[in-house]
Amino acid sequence: MAPSISSVLLLVFAGLATAKQCQNFTIPVDITARQGKFLEIPLEGNLDATTFSQLLTQNGANYTATLLQGYQTLQGSYNISAKYCIPDNEKPGPIVQVLSHGIGFDKSYWDLSYNNYNYSYVEVATDYGYSTLAIDRLGIGASSHGDPWNEIQAVAEVEALNAVTTKLRRGEIPQIKNKFSKVVHVGHSFGSVESYWLSALYPSNTDGLILTGYSTASFITTTIAAWNLHIARLNQPYRLGDASPPAGFGFEDLEKGLQALAHKFDIGLSDQDIWNTIATTEVSNLIQGYNETICPLNYSSGYLTWSDLTANQFTFLWPGRYDIGLGLVAEATKQPVTPGEILTIGSAPKTSPFNGPVLVFTGEYDQPFCGGNCYAASPSIPAQAKAQFPKASAFVPYIQPHTAHGLNVHYNATAGYKYIQSFLSSHGLAAA
Numbered sequence: 478m479a480p481s482i483s484s485v486l487l488l489v490f491a492g493l494a495t496a497k498q499c500q501n502f503t504i505p506v507d508i509t510a511r512q513g514k515f516l517e518i519p520l521e522g523n524l525d526a527t528t529f530s531q532l533l534t535q536n537g538a539n540y541t542a543t544l545l546q547g548y549q550t551l552q553g554s555y556n557i558s559a560k561y562c563i564p565d566n567e568k569p570g571p572i573v574q575v576l577s578h579g580i581g582f583d584k585s586y587w588d589l590s591y592n593n594y595n596y597s598y599v600e601v602a603t604d605y606g607y608s609t610l611a612i613d614r615l616g617i618g619a620s621s622h623g624d625p626w627n628e629i630q631a632v633a634e635v636e637a638l639n640a641v642t643t644k645l646r647r648g649e650i651p652q653i654k655n656k657f658s659k660v661v662h663v664g665h666s667f668g669s670v671e672s673y674w675l676s677a678l679y680p681s682n683t684d685g686l687i688l689t690g691y692s693t694a695s696f697i698t699t700t701i702a703a704w705n706l707h708i709a710r711l712n713q714p715y716r717l718g719d720a721s722p723p724a725g726f727g728f729e730d731l732e733k734g735l736q737a738l739a740h741k742f743d744i745g746l747s748d749q750d751i752w753n754t755i756a757t758t759e760v761s762n763l764i765q766g767y768n769e770t771i772c773p774l775n776y777s778s779g780y781l782t783w784s785d786l787t788a789n790q791f792t793f794l795w796p797g798r799y800d801i802g803l804g805l806v807a808e809a810t811k812q813p814v815t816p817g818e819i820l821t822i823g824s825a826p827k828t829s830p831f832n833g834p835v836l837v838f839t840g841e842y843d844q845p846f847c848g849g850n851c852y853a854a855s856p857s858i859p860a861q862a863k864a865q866f867p868k869a870s871a872f873v874p875y876i877q878p879h880t881a882h883g884l885n886v887h888y889n890a891t892a893g894y895k896y897i898q899s900f901l902s903s904h905g906l907a908a909a
């Protein structure tokens with residue numbers, strides 16, 4: 478039976494795990510990025526977003542080429558929002574893991590509080606003695622936002638990640654008292670693409686790469702279609718936009734109201750039907766943030782998001798292998814994507830001169846990077862990423878069983894986190 482809306486949406490995080498000490502802060506960065514100059518088409522209403530998806534996925538067409546007018550140099554100062562954690566009751570070791578989230582998430586992906594933090598990557602990494610710095614990618618969450626076409630593109634984000642890394646190495650982040658001699662870059666999805674990209678441009682600025690939800694194949698056309706892209710600020714007006722919610726009405730009221738209506742007028746909707754109608758569709762997005770004192774993220778209209786939990790499941794989650802309650806949380810706390818990101822995600826250098834260890838760690842049923850089956854080719858689709866790393870000291874592809882693209886949101890995620898820490902230990906990057 479599906480959980481009731483109130484039990485899954487009105488979350489109470491009881492008790493906090495104590496294996497780590499964390500702080501949030503902002504890291505200012507100055508970056509220069511040579512990147513695409515795109516013709517900006519209107520992205521104001523949901524149908525504009527649909528038009529964008531149609532042209533992007535059209536057979537035989539190359540919409541990137543249609544929109545690309547040339548290249549330009551972006552120069553700017555931005556803020557990167559970070560959460561820094563160190564192991565509790567222990568002197569931090571010499572290695573810090575820099576964690577870059579994928580599309581649709583923010584830095585909280587790595588330290589999910591759901592179920593008393595038992596999905597948290599950071600809990601496991603700090604247990605093994607690593608420190609972690611999870612960032613909101615440039616353009617997303619509490620980091621600086623920007624023009625969704627011509628500012629928030631892959632290269633600018635890679636430059637921001639590189640600037641944060643350099644500051645970390647030089648001890649230029651005032652809130653961080655420890656000195657780290659080694660930095661491991663851990664990514665998920667687009668965050669993996671950017672970690673790889675950093676290793677290609679600045680190979681000496683990383684000591685190890687953990688690329689989760691990654692391969693060199695792309696099934697993004699299906700992903701884009703399945704997302705059913707809408708304008709982020711219309712999808713969650715009170716959270717991703719800046720609409721002011723009226724007082725005195727909440728999610729439970731909507732559920733109860735619909736139930737009462739269904740019973741009174743016998744409209745043929747069972748409580749289960751009503752749960753489906755509200756919780757799994759855009760109705761739940763519409764009402765997010767309605768009765769919360771959250772600071773609205775107020776993204777400009779060109780920022781896009783997938784429609785609802787059904788699109789989220791198709792592209793990120795394997796049925797029966799994730800807790801629907803956590804799926805609802807992921808949907809409720811989702812972050813948007815920019816057209817500039819979508820148009821540049823595939824433009825990374827073909828190979829990287831990085832000469833340290835590389836782990837590609839991808840879920841068996843990954844949709845965007847394996848088309849739903851990482852074993853559909855031999856060697857496996859993630860294993861083929863070896864060609865990107867001609868000089869790596871080690872290249873290990875690992876396929877996490879019974880798991881789709883949103884690795885950290887699946888049952889058994891913790892066993893995967895342990896595999897990753899063991900990989901680091903056995904490749905010269907042990908925490909102690």
Ligand SMILES: *[C@@H]1O[C@H](CO)[C@@H](O)[C@H](O)[C@H]1NC(C)=O
Nearest residue numbers: 498499500501502559560585
């Ligand atoms: C960091 O920020 C998050 C999100 O606002 C918040 O939930 C968390 O309590 C903060 N953590 C610390 C240690 O301040």
Ligand SMILES: *[C@@H]1O[C@H](CO)[C@@H](O)[C@H](O)[C@H]1NC(C)=O
Nearest residue numbers: 538539540541542543545824
């Ligand atoms: C589409 O056009 C872009 C920009 O000209 C180019 O970089 C890319 O390789 C093209 N893609 C394909 C699949 O031809």
Ligand SMILES: *[C@@H]1O[C@H](CO)[C@@H](O)[C@H](O)[C@H]1NC(C)=O
Nearest residue numbers: 503505553554555556557621
């Ligand atoms: C970064 O954040 C600080 C403190 O909130 C603020 O004063 C500054 O203007 C921000 N810088 C940018 C480039 O947004």
Ligand SMILES: *[C@@H]1O[C@H](CO)[C@@H](O)[C@H](O)[C@H]1NC(C)=O
Nearest residue numbers: 725726727728729730768769
């Ligand atoms: C609004 O939120 C408060 C605090 O969580 C809660 O006590 C109240 O019942 C909510 N009201 C509605 C109408 O959902």
Ligand SMILES: *[C@@H]1O[C@H](CO)[C@@H](O)[C@H](O)[C@H]1NC(C)=O
Nearest residue numbers: 718719720773774775776777
């Ligand atoms: C949202 O952003 C717009 C455009 O930058 C600004 O005019 C508006 O005041 C912002 N809304 C809030 C609530 O800050």
Ligand SMILES: *[C@@H]1O[C@H](CO)[C@@H](O)[C@H](O)[C@H]1NC(C)=O
Nearest residue numbers: 592595596887888889890891
């Ligand atoms: C977290 O705990 C729940 C309930 O005990 C369990 O079903 C789930 O598999 C755990 N998640 C992880 C990632 O271990």
Ligand SMILES: *[C@@H]1O[C@H](CO)[C@@H](O)[C@H](O)[C@H]1NC(C)=O
Nearest residue numbers: 876877878879889892893896
């Ligand atoms: C859980 O993950 C570990 C590590 O990848 C794997 O060895 C194990 O088979 C997985 N268990 C299930 C039930 O998928």
